[in-house]
Amino acid sequence: MTQDTGKSGLWAALFIILLLPFLFLRQGAGSLSLAAPRLGLPASIPRANVLWDFQGSETELPVWLGGPLLGSQYLAAMSPTTLVALDQEGKPLWREEVPSGFKVQNNGKELLLALSSGQITLFDAAGVVWGRPSVWPAEALALASDGRAAVVRGPVLEGTGSLIEEVSFFTPSGAVIGEQVLRNTSSLKLTPAASGWLIATVGLGSRDTKARLSLLTDKGERAREIWSSPELIQTFSAQGEWIAAAGGSLVHLSLSEGESHDLELTNPASHLAWTQDGNLLVAESGGTASAPSRVTLLAPTGKKLWQRRLRGPCRGLFIREDTVLVADNEFVYALGRNGKPVWCYEAPINIEHLLPLAVGDQVLLQLDSNRLLLLVPSVPAGS
Structure with a gap:
C-alpha cells in the first residue's frame, strides 16, 4: 500500500513539473502569450470589424489609394499583373496592366510604379500624374507624403570595373531636382525624413564594407552621416530630429546633432517606431x-517600460496618437500606452503587411492571395 502511494506521489509530482512551464507561459502579466489558444487574447477584448474585403483574381493586385497611410504599401512581382486601385470604400478607381518585373511604392495618395524597362510613372486616384523613361531598371523606390519621390537605379558595371548606382530625386510634379551616384556602394533602404531623405548604404569595396546611415537634403545632397555600422542596417525610423537605426542586435539613437548612443538588444530588430514623447518601440525578431x-x-x-510577445514574426509596427498598432502573421493588436490590448483582429489568412491609415482609426491589411481588407475598431479611438 505504501509503495503504491509513493508511486502515485511521484507521478503527481512529475505531472506538475511538466505542467509548470505552460502555466508560467500563460500567466505573463498582460503578455500576448505563445501558450495561449488560437484566439490568443481573452474574449472580453473587443474585436475589430471588417468594413470591406477585396479579393483580386490570380492576375490582379489591389492597391490602396483611399487616403494617406502611416507607412507605405510595397509590391513587386515577376509575372504580368493588373494593378487595381481602390478607393476608401473598396471600389476600383482604375486598372493598369503591367508587365513582369515591376515594383510599386504607395503612400495611400500616390503610387510610384517602376517597370523593368526603366520607365517610372506616378499615379494618383485619377490616374497618371507624370512619367519618365530610363535605360536603367529601378532597384528601390521611395515616396514621401507630400509627393516627392526618389528612385535608385542600377547597379551597373562601369568600364573601370566599379559598380555604380544612380539615385534620382523628383518633385511632386516629376521634375528631377537632384541626382547622386553611388560608386562601389549599394543602397539598402531609402525613406523620406522631414524635408529630406534617409539612406542606408553598404560599401562593396575590399577596404570598405561598413554600412552607413546618412541624412540627405531633398535634392539628394549629403547633409551628414548619422551612423557607421559593422552590421547591415535593416531598419530605421525618424521623427523630427530623433533618428533610430538598427544593425544586427544594435540600435543607434541620434537624438540631436552631436548627441547619440547605442543600445544592445538580445536579437536583431525588424521594426522601429518613435512615440510622441520620445520613447522607442522595437520589434525584435525571433531565432528563425x-x-x-x-x-x-x-x-x-x-530602460524597458514594457514588453509583449507576439504569436509570430512582426508584420508591421506603428504609433498613431497614443495607440500602438502591431501585427504578426495571424493577429492585429491595438495596444494602449501601458502595452495592454485595446482591441484585436484575427485575420482569415496570413498577414503580409499592416497599413494603418494616417488619419482616423481605420487599419488596412494586405493579405496573401491578392487580398486587401479595411478594419475599424469596435471601440472608440483613445478609449
Whole structure:
C-alpha cells in the first residue's frame, strides 16, 4: 500500500513539473502569450470589424489609394499583373496592366510604379500624374507624403570595373531636382525624413564594407552621416530630429546633432517606431524566420517600460496618437500606452503587411492571395 502511494506521489509530482512551464507561459502579466489558444487574447477584448474585403483574381493586385497611410504599401512581382486601385470604400478607381518585373511604392495618395524597362510613372486616384523613361531598371523606390519621390537605379558595371548606382530625386510634379551616384556602394533602404531623405548604404569595396546611415537634403545632397555600422542596417525610423537605426542586435539613437548612443538588444530588430514623447518601440525578431517577435517600449536610456510577445514574426509596427498598432502573421493588436490590448483582429489568412491609415482609426491589411481588407475598431479611438 505504501509503495503504491509513493508511486502515485511521484507521478503527481512529475505531472506538475511538466505542467509548470505552460502555466508560467500563460500567466505573463498582460503578455500576448505563445501558450495561449488560437484566439490568443481573452474574449472580453473587443474585436475589430471588417468594413470591406477585396479579393483580386490570380492576375490582379489591389492597391490602396483611399487616403494617406502611416507607412507605405510595397509590391513587386515577376509575372504580368493588373494593378487595381481602390478607393476608401473598396471600389476600383482604375486598372493598369503591367508587365513582369515591376515594383510599386504607395503612400495611400500616390503610387510610384517602376517597370523593368526603366520607365517610372506616378499615379494618383485619377490616374497618371507624370512619367519618365530610363535605360536603367529601378532597384528601390521611395515616396514621401507630400509627393516627392526618389528612385535608385542600377547597379551597373562601369568600364573601370566599379559598380555604380544612380539615385534620382523628383518633385511632386516629376521634375528631377537632384541626382547622386553611388560608386562601389549599394543602397539598402531609402525613406523620406522631414524635408529630406534617409539612406542606408553598404560599401562593396575590399577596404570598405561598413554600412552607413546618412541624412540627405531633398535634392539628394549629403547633409551628414548619422551612423557607421559593422552590421547591415535593416531598419530605421525618424521623427523630427530623433533618428533610430538598427544593425544586427544594435540600435543607434541620434537624438540631436552631436548627441547619440547605442543600445544592445538580445536579437536583431525588424521594426522601429518613435512615440510622441520620445520613447522607442522595437520589434525584435525571433531565432528563425517564423519565430515569434517581441515588441518592447524603451526609454532613450534603454530602460524597458514594457514588453509583449507576439504569436509570430512582426508584420508591421506603428504609433498613431497614443495607440500602438502591431501585427504578426495571424493577429492585429491595438495596444494602449501601458502595452495592454485595446482591441484585436484575427485575420482569415496570413498577414503580409499592416497599413494603418494616417488619419482616423481605420487599419488596412494586405493579405496573401491578392487580398486587401479595411478594419475599424469596435471601440472608440483613445478609449
